[in-house]
Amino acid sequence: MPQIAQLAETYSSQIFWLLVFFGFTFFIVGRGMVPRVMETVGQRDQQISDDLAAAQAARDKADAEEEAWRTRENENRAAAQAIVAEAKADAADKSEKKIASAQKRLDKKLAEAEERIATSRAEAMAEVEGVAAEAAQDIVQRLAGVKVTKPSAAKAVKEAMARV
Numbered sequence: 541m542p543q544i545a546q547l548a549e550t551y552s553s554q555i556f557w558l559l560v561f562f563g564f565t566f567f568i569v570g571r572g573m574v575p576r577v578m579e580t581v582g583q584r585d586q587q588i589s590d591d592l593a594a595a596q597a598a599r600d601k602a603d604a605e606e607e608a609w610r611t612r613e614n615e616n617r618a619a620a621q622a623i624v625a626e627a628k629a630d631a632a633d634k635s636e637k638k639i640a641s642a643q644k645r646l647d648k649k650l651a652e653a654e655e656r657i658a659t660s661r662a663e664a665m666a667e668v669e670g671v672a673a674e675a676a677q678d679i680v681q682r683l684a685g686v687k688v689t690k691p692s693a694a695k696a697v698k699e700a701m702a703r704v
Contacts, residue, residue, distance in 0.1 A: 665701075669694060669697050669698060669701065670694075672697040672701075673690060673693040673694040673696075673697045674690075674693070676688070676693045676696060676697060677690065677693045680693075
C-alpha cells in the first residue's frame with residue numbers, strides 16, 4: 541500500500557511544523573500575553589483589596605461618627621428633659637404661689653363675710669329681740685290687761701332666747 545509508505549516521509553515534516561507552530565504559539569501567548577494578563581489580574585486584585593480597605597476605613601469612621609452622634613443626642617435629650625423638669629417645677633411653684641395668693645384673698649373675703657354675717661346676725665337678733673319685746677308687751681296687755689315696761693319685756697325675751 542502506497543499510502544503507508546508515504547507516512548514515514550511526511551511524518552517528519554509534520555512533526556517539524558507542529559513543533560514550529562507550538563513553539564511560535566508558546567512564545568507569543570506564553571511570553572507575550574500571559575504576563576500582561578497576570579499583571580492585569582494582579583492590578584485588579586490590588587484594586588479590590590484597596591477598595592475593601594477604604595470601605596472598612598469608611599465604615600469605621602461612620603461607626604465612630606454614629607457613636608459620637610448618639611452620645612451628643614443622649615446628652616441633648618438629657619438636657620431637654622432637665623429643662624422640661626425645671627419648667628414643670630417653675631410652673632408648679634408659680635401655680636402654688638397663685639393658689640396661695642388666691643387662698644389668702646378668699647380667706648380674707650371669708651373673714652370679712654363672716655364678720656358681716658356676725659354683725660348682721662347681732663343686728664337681726666337685736667331687732668328680733670326688740671320686735672319680740674314689743675310683741676310680748678302687746679300680748680301681755682291684751683291678754684292680762686297689764687301694762688309691762690319695755691325694759692322688763694326685753695329682759696324676759698332675753699331670758700327666753702337664752703334657753704332656746
